[in-house]
Amino acid sequence: MKNILFRLMAFSSALILLCACQDDDSYEDIPVNEKFDFKIPDRFPEIKQDINSNYPTKWGVALGRKLFYDSRLSKDNTISCSFCHEQQHAFTHHGHDLSHGINNLEGIRNAPSVQNLIFQTDYFYDGASNSMQMLSVVPIHNPVEMDETLPAIVAKLKQDPEYVKMFRAAFENGEVSSSNLLNALAQFMTIMISADSKYDKYVRNESGGNFSSQELKGLELFKMNCASCHATDIFTDNSFRNNGLPPNLNLNDLGRETVTGFIEDRYKFKVPSLRNVELTAPYMHDGRFGSLQSVLNFYSDGVQNTQNLDPLLQQHSKAGIPLTNEEKEALIAFLKTLTDYEYIKNPLFYYKT
Amino acid sequence: MKQNIKAIALFLFTTSFLISCSSDDTAAIDENTFGEAQLYFDNGVNGDKLILGASYTNSNNERLTINRLNYIISNIIFIKSDGTEYVYPKNKSYFIVSEESGINTINLTDIPAGDYKQIKFGLGVDNQRYLEGETAQQEFWDYATSLDMVWTWSTGYRFINFEGTFTSDSNPESINFQVHQGSNSATDNYREIMLNLPTTARVRMGDKPSIHIIADANVILDGINKIKLSDNINQAGTSAAIMGGENLVKIAANTQAMFKVDHVHNGSGTEH
Amino acid sequence: MKKLLILFLLLNQTVNAQFKNLLSDQSSLTDAYFLDDCDACGCSASGGSMGFNSMLSEKFIGVRYMYQKYQSRDGVFNNSPWIDENFNTVQLWGRIPVSSKMDVMVLAPYHFLNREKMTDSQSLSGLGDITLLTFYNLHQTQNDTATFHHKILVGGGIKVPTGVFNNKNNGSINPSFQLGTGSWDYNLATEYIVRANNFGLNTTLSYVFKTENHKNYKFGNQFNYGSTLFYTILVDQLQLVPQIGVAGETYQANQEFKEDVPYTKGDIFFGKLGIEAGYRKFSAGINVMLPINQNLTGGRVEADYRLAFNINYIL
Numbered sequence: 057m058k059n060i061l062f063r064l065m066a067f068s069s070a071l072i073l074l075c076a077c078q079d080d081d082s083y084e085d086i087p088v089n090e091k092f093d094f095k096i097p098d099r100f101p102e103i104k105q106d107i108n109s110n111y112p113t114k115w116g117v118a119l120g121r122k123l124f125y126d127s128r129l130s131k132d133n134t135i136s137c138s139f140c141h142e143q144q145h146a147f148t149h150h151g152h153d154l155s156h157g158i159n160n161l162e163g164i165r166n167a168p169s170v171q172n173l174i175f176q177t178d179y180f181y182d183g184a185s186n187s188m189q190m191l192s193v194v195p196i197h198n199p200v201e202m203d204e205t206l207p208a209i210v211a212k213l214k215q216d217p218e219y220v221k222m223f224r225a226a227f228e229n230g231e232v233s234s235s236n237l238l239n240a241l242a243q244f245m246t247i248m249i250s251a252d253s254k255y256d257k258y259v260r261n262e263s264g265g266n267f268s269s270q271e272l273k274g275l276e277l278f279k280m281n282c283a284s285c286h287a288t289d290i291f292t293d294n295s296f297r298n299n300g301l302p303p304n305l306n307l308n309d310l311g312r313e314t315v316t317g318f319i320e321d322r323y324k325f326k327v328p329s330l331r332n333v334e335l336t337a338p339y340m341h342d343g344r345f346g347s348l349q350s351v352l353n354f355y356s357d358g359v360q361n362t363q364n365l366d367p368l369l370q371q372h373s374k375a376g377i378p379l380t381n382e383e384k385e386a387l388i389a390f391l392k393t394l395t396d397y398e399y400i401k402n403p404l405f406y407y408k409t
Numbered sequence: 410m411k412q413n414i415k416a417i418a419l420f421l422f423t424t425s426f427l428i429s430c431s432s433d434d435t436a437a438i439d440e441n442t443f444g445e446a447q448l449y450f451d452n453g454v455n456g457d458k459l460i461l462g463a464s465y466t467n468s469n470n471e472r473l474t475i476n477r478l479n480y481i482i483s484n485i486i487f488i489k490s491d492g493t494e495y496v497y498p499k500n501k502s503y504f505i506v507s508e509e510s511g512i513n514t515i516n517l518t519d520i521p522a523g524d525y526k527q528i529k530f531g532l533g534v535d536n537q538r539y540l541e542g543e544t545a546q547q548e549f550w551d552y553a554t555s556l557d558m559v560w561t562w563s564t565g566y567r568f569i570n571f572e573g574t575f576t577s578d579s580n581p582e583s584i585n586f587q588v589h590q591g592s593n594s595a596t597d598n599y600r601e602i603m604l605n606l607p608t609t610a611r612v613r614m615g616d617k618p619s620i621h622i623i624a625d626a627n628v629i630l631d632g633i634n635k636i637k638l639s640d641n642i643n644q645a646g647t648s649a650a651i652m653g654g655e656n657l658v659k660i661a662a663n664t665q666a667m668f669k670v671d672h673v674h675n676g677s678g679t680e681h
Numbered sequence: 682m683k684k685l686l687i688l689f690l691l692l693n694q695t696v697n698a699q700f701k702n703l704l705s706d707q708s709s710l711t712d713a714y715f716l717d718d719c720d721a722c723g724c725s726a727s728g729g730s731m732g733f734n735s736m737l738s739e740k741f742i743g744v745r746y747m748y749q750k751y752q753s754r755d756g757v758f759n760n761s762p763w764i765d766e767n768f769n770t771v772q773l774w775g776r777i778p779v780s781s782k783m784d785v786m787v788l789a790p791y792h793f794l795n796r797e798k799m800t801d802s803q804s805l806s807g808l809g810d811i812t813l814l815t816f817y818n819l820h821q822t823q824n825d826t827a828t829f830h831h832k833i834l835v836g837g838g839i840k841v842p843t844g845v846f847n848n849k850n851n852g853s854i855n856p857s858f859q860l861g862t863g864s865w866d867y868n869l870a871t872e873y874i875v876r877a878n879n880f881g882l883n884t885t886l887s888y889v890f891k892t893e894n895h896k897n898y899k900f901g902n903q904f905n906y907g908s909t910l911f912y913t914i915l916v917d918q919l920q921l922v923p924q925i926g927v928a929g930e931t932y933q934a935n936q937e938f939k940e941d942v943p944y945t946k947g948d949i950f951f952g953k954l955g956i957e958a959g960y961r962k963f964s965a966g967i968n969v970m971l972p973i974n975q976n977l978t979g980g981r982v983e984a985d986y987r988l989a990f991n992i993n994y995i996l
Contacts, residue, residue, distance in 0.1 A: 178594050184563030186594035187539070193564050207551050234551055315563050316595035317653015451757060458758040608940045623757060671757045672943060676896070 087225045089115045092243070097251040099259060101288045104177045105188045105246075112243040115226035117404075120244025122222065123237060125407040128212045130158050130202035136409075137195070137241075140167040144400050146250070146332035147171060153343025157201035164307045166343035168328060169336050171250045171399065177294045181325045181341040182315045189242045206234035213237070250331050250399040251289075258393070259289075267393065273383075274390025281377050282330075282387075284368050291330040291394070297366040298323040300359030300375055304342055311341070322363050334395045348391060352384040442522045444612040447619040448485070448515040448530075450506045451671070452478055455627040461508060467631040470578065471638055473586070477572040478626050479507040479556055481533050484601070487520060487610075488527040495521055503534065503549045505556050506624075525610045528620065532664055533568030533599040536592055560591060567591045568598065569664070571629055575649070579639035585648040586638045588629060590660050593653060598661040608673050619674040625667055632663030741964075742775040743993030750985035753978075755799055763983075766796040766858065770809070777996075786814040786838070792860050807845055807860045814838030814868070832874045840866040842894065863894035883926075884908045893936075901933030901945060909953070920959040927952055928970065944979035951987075964993045 092112035096103065110116075123129065127136040140155045141147040147170035149155045156162045165181055173179070178186045185191040195201045196209070213219040214232045224230035226240060255275075257265030267275065278286075287293040296312045303309070303323060312321035325341045339345040345354060359369055359376030369375055379387070399405075452459040454475065455467070464474045482504045485497040497517060504515045538546060550566075553559050558567045569590035574583045592598045610618040630636045636656055638649040651657070749768040754761045772790045779785055790809035795802065816836035822829070844861020870887035886906050893899040909926030928951045935945035955968030970987040977984065 180563075182563070183594045185565075187564060190539075190564035194562065197561060205554065207554075233548070235546070235548065312595075313653075315593050315653065317593075317657065318595065318655065321595070453758050456758060457760040458756060607943045608937060611938065621757065675937060 086230070087115065089113045089225055092117050092247060094247045094249065097249065097256075097289070099256075099289045100172070100251065101175055101290060103174050104294070105174045107174055107188075107246055110189060110239045110242055110246075112246050113226060115222060116240050116243040117247055119219075119222045119226045120240035120242070121405070121407045122219075123241055124244055125409050127409075129196060129204060129209055131204045131208075132158055133212075134158065135202050137170075137192075138407075138409075140195075140201075141170050143406055144335075146335045146396075146400055147248075148336040151338075153338045155201070157195075157198070158203045161200035163198070163200045164309055165341055166338065169332060170245060171248055171331060172290050172329060173245050173248065175290050176292070176329075178296075178326060181328075182312050183296060183326060184315055188245060189238050192238055192241045206237065209237065210234055248399075248405055250396040252398045253331065253396040254393040255390075256289075256396070268389070270386050270389045271393055274386035274388070274393075277379075277383055277387050278390055281379070285327045285366075286330050292327045294327070296321065296324040296326055297368075298325070298362060298364045299355075300362060300365050300369055301340060301344070301354075302358075302360045303362065304344070307342060309342065320364060324364060330391060331394045332396055332399065334392045335400065348388045349384065352379060352387060355379065356384070438522050438524065438613070440521060440523065442614040443519045444522050444614050445617040446487070446517045446520055446610060446612055447617060448482070448517070448528075449619055449621050450482070450513045450515070450624050450668075451621060452506075452508050452513070452624045452626060455625060455631075459508060459626055465627070467627055469631060469635055469637045469639075471575050472577070473573055473575045473638075474583070475571070475573040475626060477509055477557075477570055479505060479509070479558055479567075479570040480624075481505055481553070481558060481566060481568050482515065482530050483534060483538075484529075484531040485515075485517065486529040487523075487525040487612075488529060489523055490526045490609075494529075495523070495525075499538070503538075503546075505553060505558055507556050510556065520612045522613050525606065525612065527603060527605050528610075528670075529601055529603045531599055531601050532667070533591065534566045535599045536597045539565065539592070560589070560593075563593060565591055565593055569629065569660070571626065575638050577637070577639040580642065580646070584642070584646070587648065587650045587652070588660070589650075589652045590629075590657055590664070591652075596658060598657050600661050600665060602665060602668055604668060604670050606670050606673050608675070610673050611675050616676060618676075621671045621674070623669050623671050625669075628663050628667050629660055630663070632666055634659035634663050636660065636663075740776060740778055740996035741993045742773075742996065743991055745772045745774060745989055745991035746770070747772065747987065747989045749987045752983045752985060754981040762799065764796055764798060767794070769793040782818040784816045786812075786816070788812040788814075790844075792844075794858055794860075796858060803858065805858065805860055809844040810840050810861045811843045812838060812840045828877055830876050832872075834870075834872040834874075836868075836870045836872075838868045838870075840868070862891075862900065863896060864892045864899065866891045866900075879913045881911050881913075882908065883911070893939075897938045899936045899939075901935045903933070904931045905929070907953075918960055920957075922957045922959075924955050924957075924968075925953070927973075944981060947975075947977040947979075949975040949977060949984060962995045964995065966991050 090113060092114055094112065124137045124141075127133050127139070129136060135157050140149040140152075140157070142150055144150075149167040153166055154162050154164060155167045168181065173188060179191045180194060184194050193206070196204050196206065210232055213223075220232060223232045223236055223240075227236045229236075254265060254267075257263070258267050259265070285293055285295070285297060285299075298311070301323075310322050312324040312326075313319060315321075333339075333348065337346055337348075339348070339351050345351045355377045356379045357376065359365075359374075361370075361375050365375065369377070372378055454465050457465070459475065459478060461476055461478075462474065464472055466472045484499065484502050487495040487497070497520070506513055506515075550559065553566055557570050559565070560567060567589045569588065571588040571590075573586055575586050576583050590598060604622070606620065610620055612618060630638065630651075636651065636659055638651070641649045641651050641656070643650060651660075747768075747770045749770075751766040751768070752763040753766060755764045756762065770790045770792050772788055774786070774788045776784055776786045789811045791807070792809050793804070793806045795804040814836060815838060816834050818832070819835050820831070820833045822831045840862075842861050842863050842865060844859070867890045868887060869890075870885065872883065872885045874881060874883045876882070884907070887904075889903040889905070891900040891902055905928070907926060907928035909924050911922055911924035914921040914923075929949065931948040932946060934941040934943075936942060950973045951970045952973050953968065953970045955966060957964060957966035959965075966989075968989045972984050972986070975984060
């Protein structure tokens with residue numbers, strides 16, 4: 057009798073030990089990561105960033121997306137990237153000429169769209185960054201946007217087991233670190249490619265790409281008057297130009313000169329991509345024009361010969377681009393064909409918070 | 410006779426020591442061993458020691474009170490007399506010298522044993538490195554942020570953070586100045602600097618030569634190019650800022666002459 | 682008797698000059714500004730440039746106390762602060778004739794060094810380097826009635842590294858703050874004395890060859906020169922010998938691992954003043970040296986003054 061009892065005790069204690077060992081969290085499986093499959097559109101210009109050093113992976117992109125929508129990236133945990141970059145408006149701040157960030161502080165610029173970034177060389181209207189991996193630092197540090205630092209964000213995220221798990225899955229060293237954070241955001245932004253608008257279907261001869269005669273006329277006018285700056289299928293030539301906007305004395309925004317310090321760069325701003333322009337009102341670096349109509353009215357009648365005005369706007373007797381009303385309407389019709397409805401609805405770029 | 414013999418014997422005894430002396434032969438260098446080295450940056454202004462809070466007048470007739478001098482030293486290379494180079498591993502070759510934080514010493518390890526006659530280093534962060542965005546660089550970014558060595562409104566490093574107050578003929582009242590040297594997406598202001606060592610730095614297993622470098626903060630604005638703070642006062646007249654444009658290109662040329670090796674301590678335990 | 686006294690006086694002057702050479706070893710050692718090793722003032726301190734004054738006898742044993750004051754720059758800048766360095770040496774010395782024309786001299790110093798750095802003060806004490814010298818009387822005027830009496834001596838010697846030197850006493854302050862040089866050094870000298878009536882003029886030249894020590898450090902070879910004018914006063918059994926002169930030293934650069942070390946060349950020129958008194962079997966003297974011109978270690982070390990007292994017993 058004693059013998060059996062003893063054996064039973066031994067067996068059960070062994071069983072308990074075995075179970076206890078298996079219950080250790082630190083040996084939990086790290087999900088397998090793999091390269092993210094995304095397509096580079098054929099007609100786009102060459103990729104300008106080095107994406108091979110931070111090639112998008114399944115978990116890297118998932119992590120980047122979660123971060124993009126996470127307001128913990130701001131000092132008081134209220135402002136996320138998605139706050140000013142809203143998907144349904146092609147990642148711009150709907151209706152806002154200037155964005156407001158933390159503590160309702162207002163900035164001096166209009167939120168640019170986040171799309172097709174890997175085909176661009178410089179970011180922000182003044183070229184404050186030329187690196188995909190580093191650009192997130194700018195709004196994070198800006199005291200009127202997120203007013204936060206990378207180490208502080210990292211400290212917050214380390215408290216969240218979900219993030220700890222995702223960082224481990226996404227990066228080889230598995231750490232919740234500033235570099236991994238920036239890289240995850242960069243991976244997410246890398247895959248944000250917009251190339252399925254009506255215009256794209258038209259040039260690819262796909263169904264849904266039938267242009268009306270007005271749109272065709274608009275395309276023709278665009279090629280003649282706009283494509284010298286809004287060039288290629290990403291509709292920007294990545295350059296900084298002064299398009300003759302009269303300076304807003306309240307904002308006193310010197311544009312590119314702020315970054316380079318060269319007086320020849322005063323009042324020059326980055327040529328933005330016109331993709332999805334129908335959705336990204338208001339327009340210009342300070343959001344001064346509420347409609348595409350007013351933009352074109354500016355180009356025909358409002359261009360001022362300010363310091364460093366671009367020579368391409370000085371080809372006629374009057375500065376700017378002469379356009380009749382009919383021409384403007386055709387151009388607007390064309391510009392609307394640049395709207396990519398799949399881009400603004402793609403679940404890949406959305407995260408429910 | 411006896412006395413003469415005694416004299417001669419004594420003379421011989423005395424002079425025999427002349428022959429007996431010999432010096433150690435320098436041991437052959439075992440290239441498979443490694444040692445350490447140290448770079449000590451002794452900050453000065455125009456030949457005087459830099460003392461934060463003290464004033465001096467430069468050749469532009471501006472009187473500066475320096476309150477901050479921080480700079481990034483990177484990409485260190487040790488060069489032998491035959492020209493062969495040892496490139497310190499890039500991922501650990503970024504350092505900051507900060508006078509206000511008392512950080513003046515760079516300690517380097519695992520250097521192949523050898524006799525080095527020159528060193529080369531970069532002032533700032535090279536563009537390639539910055540664009541590579543490697544993991545190790547981001548940790549340096551955090552470190553640089555803590556020492557005010559990053560731009561605030563654009564991404565990139567400040568290679569030199571040189572701040573204080575000044576007076577000049579244009580402003581008899583003291584106002585702030587800020588000189589932030591660095592690259593931006595338009596200009597690459599990173600420069601490499603080569604220095605000769607007055608005596609050989611002998612790196613051996615167990616030996617750690619200390620290379621004592623003098624840095625002259627004055628040449629930043631008052632070198633081959635003269636840059637006047639009074640030409641760079643803001644519209645409100647409240648401060649002078651030099652953070653971009655042609656001035657940074659001029660500063661990059663000036664700072665080629667900012668460093669000089671004063672001496673090399675050889676042996677172990679020669680740290681300051 | 683008078684002749685003998687004068688002779689001793691001159692001989693004393695000779696040895697005086699020799700010691701001056703050896704003491705100048707000390708100042709050459711201070712030139713080693715940045716070095717690991719002692720180039721030290723205090724090291725050899727055979728210390729005679731202050732004046733040797735056993736004027737009464739060429740055979741003696743005595744004790745001499747020497748004080749040297751230096752200032753060195755604590756830093757590499759034009760406005761780096763000056764640090765005071767005090768070198769005190771107590772020296773046993775003796776001069777023994779081995780033949781009618783030859784003498785042997787021994788000097789054994791014991792040092793007490795101290796200095797005030799910016800952060801703390803440092804002191805060192807201990808035995809220094811021992812020196813042995815031989816002198817040979819090459820020529821001497823034999824005719825006692827001649828107006829001018831000439832004497833020429835040649836000699837040589839060695840300094841033995843019996844003093845300890847410590848690697849830790851280095852850094853940007855004058856690392857000649859050491860008890861010994863760690864090296865064997867060799868000395869050749871020549872001396873010319875001419876006298877007339879109660880006046881005498883002693884001129885000495887010497888050259889010191891220095892060797893590399895076990896830390897691969899070699900001090901620069903050194904050339905010394907000097908000339909002293911003296912006058913003898915006799916009052917019963919008391920003798921007084923006031924003296925005045927000049928002395929100078931030049932140093933080649935020091936070398937570490939056979940490379941010239943920057944800022945270690947130098948030179949210095951002194952004026953000197955002293956007086957000695959002798960009575961029966963004892964003598965005493967005092968001597969002071971003041972620099973007139975100097976350029977030591979590129980201006981980073983300055984010699985202030987040197988002072989010596991001695992008391993001898995005549996053998």
